[in-house]
Amino acid sequence: MELWFSEFHTPDVKHSIRVNRHLFSAKSDYQQIDIFDTPEFGRVLALDNNVMLTERDEFIYDEMITHVPMSVHPHIQDILVIGAGDGGVVRELTRYETVQRIDLVELDPQVLEACRTYLPENACRLDDARVHIHFNNALRFIRRCTQQYDLIIVDSTDPFGPLESYFTREFYGSCYNALKEDGIMVNQQGSPFYKHDAEAMQRSHQRIARTFPISRVYQAHIPTYAAGYWLFGFASKKYHPIDDLDVARWRALHLETQYYTTKLHIGAFYLPAFLEKMLEEVE
Amino acid sequence: MYQKKCVIMEQKNFTLNQNRAPIYEALQTFRQMRVVPFDVPGHKRGRGNPELAAFLGERCVSIDVNSMKPLDNLCHPVSIIREAECLAADAFHAAHAFLMVGGTTSSVQSMVLAACKRGDKIILPRNVHRSVINALVLCGAVPVYVNPEVDQRLGISLGMQREQVAKAIRENPDAVAVLVNNPTYYGVCSDIRAIVKMAHDAGMYCLADEAHGTHFYFGEHMPVTAMEAGADMTAVSMHKSGGSLTQSSLLLTGPNVNPGHVRQIINLTQTTSGSYLLMSSLDISRRNLVLRGKEVFEKVISMAEYAREEINAIGGYYAFGKELINGNSIFDFDPTKLSIHTRDIGLAGIEVYDILRDDYDIQIEFGDIGNILAYLSIGDRPQELERLVSALAEIRRRYQTDGSGLLSQEYIDPQVVTSPQEAFYAPKKSVLLQESIGCVCSEFVMCYPPGIPILAPGERITAEILDYIEYAKAKGCSMTGPEDPDILRINVLTT
Numbered sequence: 001m002e003l004w005f006s007e008f009h010t011p012d013v014k015h016s017i018r019v020n021r022h023l024f025s026a027k028s029d030y031q032q033i034d035i036f037d038t039p040e041f042g043r044v045l046a047l048d049n050n051v052m053l054t055e056r057d058e059f060i061y062d063e064m065i066t067h068v069p070m071s072v073h074p075h076i077q078d079i080l081v082i083g084a085g086d087g088g089v090v091r092e093l094t095r096y097e098t099v100q101r102i103d104l105v106e107l108d109p110q111v112l113e114a115c116r117t118y119l120p121e122n123a124c125r126l127d128d129a130r131v132h133i134h135f136n137n138a139l140r141f142i143r144r145c146t147q148q149y150d151l152i153i154v155d156s157t158d159p160f161g162p163l164e165s166y167f168t169r170e171f172y173g174s175c176y177n178a179l180k181e182d183g184i185m186v187n188q189q190g191s192p193f194y195k196h197d198a199e200a201m202q203r204s205h206q207r208i209a210r211t212f213p214i215s216r217v218y219q220a221h222i223p224t225y226a227a228g229y230w231l232f233g234f235a236s237k238k239y240h241p242i243d244d245l246d247v248a249r250w251r252a253l254h255l256e257t258q259y260y261t262t263k264l265h266i267g268a269f270y271l272p273a274f275l276e277k278m279l280e281e282v283e
Numbered sequence: 284m285y286q287k288k289c290v291i292m293e294q295k296n297f298t299l300n301q302n303r304a305p306i307y308e309a310l311q312t313f314r315q316m317r318v319v320p321f322d323v324p325g326h327k328r329g330r331g332n333p334e335l336a337a338f339l340g341e342r343c344v345s346i347d348v349n350s351m352k353p354l355d356n357l358c359h360p361v362s363i364i365r366e367a368e369c370l371a372a373d374a375f376h377a378a379h380a381f382l383m384v385g386g387t388t389s390s391v392q393s394m395v396l397a398a399c400k401r402g403d404k405i406i407l408p409r410n411v412h413r414s415v416i417n418a419l420v421l422c423g424a425v426p427v428y429v430n431p432e433v434d435q436r437l438g439i440s441l442g443m444q445r446e447q448v449a450k451a452i453r454e455n456p457d458a459v460a461v462l463v464n465n466p467t468y469y470g471v472c473s474d475i476r477a478i479v480k481m482a483h484d485a486g487m488y489c490l491a492d493e494a495h496g497t498h499f500y501f502g503e504h505m506p507v508t509a510m511e512a513g514a515d516m517t518a519v520s521m522h523k524s525g526g527s528l529t530q531s532s533l534l535l536t537g538p539n540v541n542p543g544h545v546r547q548i549i550n551l552t553q554t555t556s557g558s559y560l561l562m563s564s565l566d567i568s569r570r571n572l573v574l575r576g577k578e579v580f581e582k583v584i585s586m587a588e589y590a591r592e593e594i595n596a597i598g599g600y601y602a603f604g605k606e607l608i609n610g611n612s613i614f615d616f617d618p619t620k621l622s623i624h625t626r627d628i629g630l631a632g633i634e635v636y637d638i639l640r641d642d643y644d645i646q647i648e649f650g651d652i653g654n655i656l657a658y659l660s661i662g663d664r665p666q667e668l669e670r671l672v673s674a675l676a677e678i679r680r681r682y683q684t685d686g687s688g689l690l691s692q693e694y695i696d697p698q699v700v701t702s703p704q705e706a707f708y709a710p711k712k713s714v715l716l717q718e719s720i721g722c723v724c725s726e727f728v729m730c731y732p733p734g735i736p737i738l739a740p741g742e743r744i745t746a747e748i749l750d751y752i753e754y755a756k757a758k759g760c761s762m763t764g765p766e767d768p769d770i771l772r773i774n775v776l777t778t
Contacts, residue, residue, distance in 0.1 A: 137665070137666065137669050139666075139669040139670065139672075139673045140593070140669050140672075140673075142673075143597075143672070143673045143676045162666065164666070165666050165667075165669060165670045165673075168643065168644070168670060168674075169642055169643050169644075169674075169677070170643050170670055170673040170674035170676075170677050171670075171673065173673075173677040173680070173681070174673055174676065174677065177677075177680060
């Protein structure tokens with residue numbers, strides 16, 4: 001039987017993955033959740049029919065959203081992770097022994113439960129003693145926090161779904177307020193390639209740039225995301241993403257990675273001309 | 284106790300089959316018949332205006348049709364529109380209901396015009412919507428204002444006190460009607476049952492402006508409705524909390540009003556090409572309110588309560604609610620209203636209103652001198668409320684000041700010199716605003732929204748009023764009313 005999962009990257013572009021078996025399907029209070037097995041990408045998590053992660057390429061996303069800030073800020077102890085109910089981001093962060101507390105704020109308990117069951121490679125460290133899970137709207141959670149975190153990682157779905165509020169000025173402002181005076185916020189910033197995505201990326205970059213003194217964008221290649229090309233935002237109150245990168249300190253940790261290296265870290269901040277122009281337009 | 288419950292149950296029952304929506308059903312049938320149009324409108328189901336059809340959708344333009352026998356006629360309803368009006372009357376427990384297509388402004392004006400004629404006195408609070416005073420300009424009735432009590436802390440006008448209404452009735456036994464806001468824009472209700480009784484005892488009509496009260500008829504734990512309180516006519520803004528399309532509205536009448544006379548009055552100013560988009564939206568919304576209103580408004584109330592708690596936890600802001608109830612000038616409070624006092628964070632309401640839109644892409648209903656109003660309705664979701672609350676927290680963090688130099692008072696007692704109609708049509712001249720002190724104004728000046736006049740035709744201009752106008756302009760309120768679009772000059776009576 002021919003069984004294919006298709007995701008529209010634009011109304012005129014479709015990305016399809018052959019499916020072996022549909023493992024999980026549920027409609028939660030917030031979204032449609034599906035997990036399926038595929039021959040090329042292993043297990044795939046889709047929310048509202050958008051691929052969130054695949055077993056095959058999640059390492060790129062999870063490494064790039066965590067190790068970049070971890071290698072810049074010299075003493076990260078308290079971390080807030082928003083979204084990321086699959087556990088991949090938490091898994092990377094728990095590899096650092098200096099981290100003391102990770103607050104994970106996920107809106108949808110059903111995503112977390114489904115990932116625990118069907119994506120154990122990602123969810124494996126959710127039970128780490130340092131991890132505290134809060135099922136809450138992150139906007140609500142964070143407006144009660146002041147100067148509390150060294151690092152905030154915003155691992156949200158796209159800006160058109162139930163988490164649209166995580167791309168707003170009020171959200172970024174609340175993050176700023178919740179960070180200590182040398183804190184860093186890293187967020188998934190979407191893709192700059194297709195027009196609709198590019199406009200959303202510009203809007204959120206503008207809002208971040210107006211909120212934080214340092215706001216830079218870095219990139220990675222993620223095959224299953226729109227155009228295979230993805231951006232992250234690095235917003236910071238004090239540390240510069242390249243000037244303050246401590247190569248020796250990070251290497252001394254001897255963390256094995258598949259995508260991230262300190263050389264790639266620097267290169268990821270060098271952007272193509274069209275993207276530089278897009279960002280300058282809104283800065 | 285048991286008996287009382289039975290009475291309520293009985294009131295909530297409907298005598299007609301509220302699952303029906305006759306205008307909607309007739310339009311469905313009409314669409315299927317594929318009638319060839321050699322009548323207006325000239326776009327002919329959108330074919331003549333492809334861009335409009337593409338923009339609004341083929342389904343929408345195909346029912347933008349003219350009155351015809353199978354679809355009845357709003358000017359003289361005998362079939363489906365009449366049935367829809369009967370269903371609406373049944374749903375709202377009114378003796379008669381009129382579908383209105385000129386906004387609630389047209390409902391208010393028809394109500395006033397039906398009750399008053401030239402020279403008649405009408406007793407009303409000064410914080411009425413401009414449409415009420417417009418109606419007085421049209422018919423030549425004379426206003427007798429009951430000055431509303433003002434909440435000193437919030438700076439807002441409240442409801443009418445019973446003693447004040449009694450005094451106005453006693454001093455003006457020849458008045459023909461009393462008009463009540465049920466509720467005000469901020470959600471404040473007067474003791475409308477008592478006011479109805481006083482008016483009826485004095486042989487006067489009681490009229491209600493329920494532009495902000497549609498949901499009172501369908502939600503639980505709501506203030507009393509005008510029809511239940513025994514009012515004779517009420518203007519109900521279905522397009523606000525009722526969910527119908529903008530410009531659609533209802534005029535409801537009680538048993539002591541002749542519906543034929545009201546129909547004649549409505550036809551004086553109403554279009555003869557009533558929009559079926561608007562009428563079908565009233566029909567469908569009425570059905571929806573009957574079938575689902577109770578649960579929907581329960582959700583709206585709980586969202587408003589949640590938002591009030593969260594906003595009050597930020598500090599500085601005061602999102603007010605039922606705790607204001609004082610048994611008289613705040614006899615009851617609309618629990619769905621999210622009104623927030625902003626002056627204690629050092630910002631005028633209009634400033635917060637502008638920052639919310641410019642910096643946070645959040646559009647709220649209005650901001651005035653000391654307050655903002657976020658309109659909650661059947662279309663709201665919790666995630667947007669979280670955005671509003673967080674944006675308010677951010678505004679406080681970024682902009683808070685000590686608040687010196689902020690005006691507090693919203694309400695200035697008017698000095699009425701002549702009737703609105705006389706002043707509007709009298710010989711007049713244009714003078715600079717700052718040179719107008721002591722003159723009698725011949726036009727309106729108001730911030731819109733909320734559209735409550737600062738000056739109405741026939742009122743004396745004072746230094747206090749000019750200060751208020753200048754302040755509101757400086758803070759960024761949208762001023763409307765005068766002929767001069769820049770509001771630098773104002774028309775005043777020549778004598």
